[in-house]
Amino acid sequence: MKAFSLVTAVFFAIGALAAHAEDTATQADSLLQRVEEDFRAAFPDLADELRFEYPQHYPSTLVVDYRTRKFTVYGRSMTGEVSEQPHEAVGPTHVGFRLQISVQDDSVVNQAMMPQSLREPYWVTDLSERHPAGTGKQLFCRLSRGGRLDQDVLGRLTTFQINLGEGEHDRLQPAPSEPAGAGPRRSAPRGQLGAPLGYPLTIEGVLVTGGKVESNTLLVDNVNGQRLAEPVSVVVSCSYVEDHNLRRGRIALPAKTRCVLRGYEEFTMIGVPPAVHQLADQLGWEERPLSPTPWQWRTTFVALDVVAPAGLEIERPTD
Structure with a gap:
């Protein structure tokens, strides 16, 4: 009887975890669908050239492509050397962009410091996080943009991401040397390496x-x-x-x-x-x-x- 009860409890626990995962995925899909609808409404003039995709290999992610193509790029190793073996990657042309938005739990801490811009061989990628109010989720945004992307389009893309919710750069953090409750510092934004600018x-x-x-x-x-x-x-x-x-x-x-x-x-x-x-x-x-x-x-x-x-x-x- 005890063994039966234990097995039953395990099955109930597995079922509860599966149901929670399904609910989480459903919430993420619903959030991304709203993001897609808002994006279409914000960029009606680009509608004929926009492509929307939900990649199976990147769960809970929406990809918006505008004037993109495949590039041959070389990976970079942890020793700083560029790989001799190239691989294909989709990226923006000099007048295009690729916006990737992933839904994460609000407690997730991404390794990359945000906001920041990464200079890649053929384009620049801007990283940021947004926190839609009342969802318990955060949106990890990667905007890859060509060097000659229309400035009006770039400005609207920036505004669109800001309107997705509160960002990490809106949540002013105390300096590392201060206690957690010391309050915000407005004099030093954070750099690529995580610490406020100017700190040792x-x-x-x-x-x-x-x-x-x-x-x-x-x-x-x-x-x-x-x-x-x-x-x-x-x-x-x-x-x-x-x-x-x-x-x-x-x-x-x-x-x-x-x-x-x-x-x-x-x-x-x-x-x-x-x-x-x-x-x-x-x-x-x-x-x-x-x-x-x-x-x-x-x-x-x-x-x-x-x-x-x-x-x-x-x-x-x-x-």
């Missing part, structure tokens, strides 16, 4: 070699002694103190050598602001500034000290 970090990684990447790009896999589940690419610059001022130096990271650097993250804006294009159209300017990259923020790691390898130094300009 020790990073470890290997120089990225090969492919279309900016020089001195380090593939970071460890931050402040914590190994990352997925490495993060960060451009490294350096500074030194002279006459009570922080001045820019030079540093040349060696290839195939593990580097350990101490410093902080900062960000700058690059590209041409949308306001410039709008005013140029309104005022009929014959000339306007051009940029190979869209208007976006870019984080860099500023090294103040070299822990390893031996012999690597922050150089001071002599001119």
